[in-house]
Amino acid sequence: MVSAVIDKARSGxxxxxxxxxxxxxxxxxxxxxxxxxxxxxxxxxxxxxxLMDADEAADAVQEVFTLVYRHLGRFDRRSRxxxxxxxxxxxxSIQEARRxxxxxxxxxxxxxxxxxxxxxxxxSDPKVQSTMAKLAPADRALLVLFYWEELSLQDIADSIGCxxxxxxxxxxxxxxxxxxxxxxxx
Amino acid sequence: MKRVAPELxxxxxxxxxxxxxxxxxxxxxxxxxxxxxxIHRIQMVKGLRGAKGPAAITSPSIPRFVPREPKTPPLGGxxxxxxxxxxxxxxxxxxxxxxxxxxxxxxxHKEDLTPRGPVQAVAPPVKENxxxxxxxxxxxxxxxxxxxxxxxESEASHKSPSLRIDNAPLLSVLDMMSEITQTKIVAAPGxxxxxxxxxxxxxxxxxMLRDLGKRYAFTPLDQNDGSILVVPAVDNSGxxxxxxxxxxxxxxxxxx
Numbered sequence: 001m002v003s004a005v006i007d008k009a010r011s012g013x014x015x016x017x018x019x020x021x022x023x024x025x026x027x028x029x030x031x032x033x034x035x036x037x038x039x040x041x042x043x044x045x046x047x048x049x050x051l052m053d054a055d056e057a058a059d060a061v062q063e064v065f066t067l068v069y070r071h072l073g074r075f076d077r078r079s080r081x082x083x084x085x086x087x088x089x090x091x092x093s094i095q096e097a098r099r100x101x102x103x104x105x106x107x108x109x110x111x112x113x114x115x116x117x118x119x120x121x122x123x124s125d126p127k128v129q130s131t132m133a134k135l136a137p138a139d140r141a142l143l144v145l146f147y148w149e150e151l152s153l154q155d156i157a158d159s160i161g162c163x164x165x166x167x168x169x170x171x172x173x174x175x176x177x178x179x180x181x182x183x184x185x186x
Numbered sequence: 187m188k189r190v191a192p193e194l195x196x197x198x199x200x201x202x203x204x205x206x207x208x209x210x211x212x213x214x215x216x217x218x219x220x221x222x223x224x225i226h227r228i229q230m231v232k233g234l235r236g237a238k239g240p241a242a243i244t245s246p247s248i249p250r251f252v253p254r255e256p257k258t259p260p261l262g263g264x265x266x267x268x269x270x271x272x273x274x275x276x277x278x279x280x281x282x283x284x285x286x287x288x289x290x291x292x293x294x295h296k297e298d299l300t301p302r303g304p305v306q307a308v309a310p311p312v313k314e315n316x317x318x319x320x321x322x323x324x325x326x327x328x329x330x331x332x333x334x335x336x337x338x339e340s341e342a343s344h345k346s347p348s349l350r351i352d353n354a355p356l357l358s359v360l361d362m363m364s365e366i367t368q369t370k371i372v373a374a375p376g377x378x379x380x381x382x383x384x385x386x387x388x389x390x391x392x393x394m395l396r397d398l399g400k401r402y403a404f405t406p407l408d409q410n411d412g413s414i415l416v417v418p419a420v421d422n423s424g425x426x427x428x429x430x431x432x433x434x435x436x437x438x439x440x441x442x
Contacts, residue, residue, distance in 0.1 A: 033251065040248045045238060058249070066254045125233035132237065147231070148238040175199070182230050 017081035021072060032072075036065055039082065042149060043089045049144030050093035050137050051100075052129075060096050064089045079158050086149070086159040090141045097137035131182045139174035146171055190220065202227035349394065350385045356402060359384055360395075360416065367391035370413035377404055377418045 017038075023031035043064055047057035067088055075084050132140055138160075145156045157167035190198070194217065201210050201224060210228070214221040347366050351359050357379045364371040369391040380402060386394050392414060395406035399416075407415040 036251045037248060049238075062249075062251070062254060065251055069251075069253045125236060128230075128233035128237045143234060144238075147234040178234070179227070179230060182233075183226070 015080060018077065021075060021077075021081055024072060032069060035068075035081070035085075039085055040065075042082075043085065045148055046086060046089045046141070046144055047093045047096075049132070049148055050090070050140045051097050052133050052140070056096065056100070057093075060089075060093050063096075064092050067092065083155055083158040086145070086151070086155075087161060090145070090159055094137045094141055097140075127182065127185050131178060131185055134181050135174070135178060138170075139177055142167075142171050142174045143178060190223065194220065198224050198227055202231045346388045346390050348387045349389075352383045353381055354383075355379045356382050356398075359398075363391055363394060367394075371395070372413060372415050374415060374417040377416060378402070 017035065020031040020035050024035070040061065044057055044061050047060040047064070048054060051057050051060060064085075068085060075081065132143070135143075141160065142156065145151045145159055151159065153164050153167055153171075156171065157164045160167060160170070162170070197213070198220065201213055205228070210224065213224060349363060349366060351362060354362075357373060357377070359382060360371045360373055363369075367390065371391065382398070382402060384394070384398065386397070389397075392406055392408055395404075395414060395416060399405050403418060404416050405419045407417060409415055
């Protein structure tokens with residue numbers, strides 16, 4: 001465990017997250033709170049993008065961090081902690097979205113945004129929101145990781161558990177599906 | 187929608203995502219027909235990126251993390267299927283075991299493996315050329331339990347089968363013998379038709395007829411063409427192939 005941190009440090013890519021992970025696994029619960037605070041918004045954005053609902057996203061974030069809290073020992077340190085965390089977040093969000101896929105998303109989306117942030121102006125394009133709502137959860141996850149989190153193709157591949165070329169192909173197809181629906185909305 | 191060449195399509199996405207205005211202008215000059223499509227993509231990418239805004243806005247404060255209890259899968263989930271499958275397998279195994287112990291072992295007899303022939307048959311009709319004293323009463327059914335001819339027996343066995351018949355007219359017995367031994371048996375006019383019983387084990391037709399001839403006063407004559415002529419006469423020597431062997435015409439009693 002510690003040797004992994006030392007190896008990373010020697011290789012010049014010191015990973016602060018890895019130190020926090022090791023501290024948490026050593027019994028320091030405050031280290032996990034630091035990880036939680038650092039990545040809450042990113043995980044929330046992913047869940048929000050996939051689920052298209054703020055309340056469900058907030059609930060999913062708690063689920064994701066609970067999973068990480070209980071199973072952090074399974075993190076094999078071959079990838080960065082953030083990539084591993086995003087993978088858990090994507091899988092959990094897609095799973096939750098499939099469970100509730102038959103709900104009428106478009107109406108709930110508008111209501112949820114209005115209810116959650118009544119005093120903030122919504123500057124987003126409603127056409128984009130309605131188009132996203134029509135996509136499959138897996139496609140939404142890809143677009144969120146690429147356009148919202150601006151992850152590299154390698155990180156996206158790690159986050160969805162496939163190779164770089166497969167991630168590129170899936171992303172291209174998701175974008176094409178989005179474009180077709182977006183133009184149909186025009 | 188216009189079909190765009192793959193390389194141009196890829197280039198347009200790159201331009202839309204990178205937002206380099208100079209490169210976008212140059213592309214528009216080179217491909218004026220695709221300018222509108224490119225602008226559309228730029229707007230779409232901007233819209234996609236801008237959609238992140240509300241997601242961040244809706245969660246201004248980070249709630250305190252409290253680990254939750256792990257969610258138990260609802261009834262009917264994968265574990266239920268696994269348990270159900272195991273229960274079914276156990277029931278099937280138990281049923282098989284019980285049935286195996288309760289059912290007595292089946293013994294296979296040798297005779298069960300051979301196909302069964304007819305055990306009872308009605309005597310065939312008497313031939314028209316055979317002038318006999320046909321009994322007025324209907325003859326009893328003929329039982330031929332040992333005339334089974336199996337499919338894998340040799341040709342020789344066909345010619346030397348077993349024959350057992352009780353209380354049947356002689357002519358009917360000859361017909362049955364002819365059928366079983368695959369030998370043409372011709373009864374000469376004047377042959378009597380008493381009710382007889384026979385029991386022969388693996389004998390040829392000529393041997394059966396010789397034995398019968400001694401008992402019922404007729405002589406079998408092998409015609410050497412696959413047929414046997416049965417004449418109402420007695421050949422005490424038992425030989426029957428030629429007239430000389432029968433002792434001449436004087437010893438033959440041709441009925442009439």
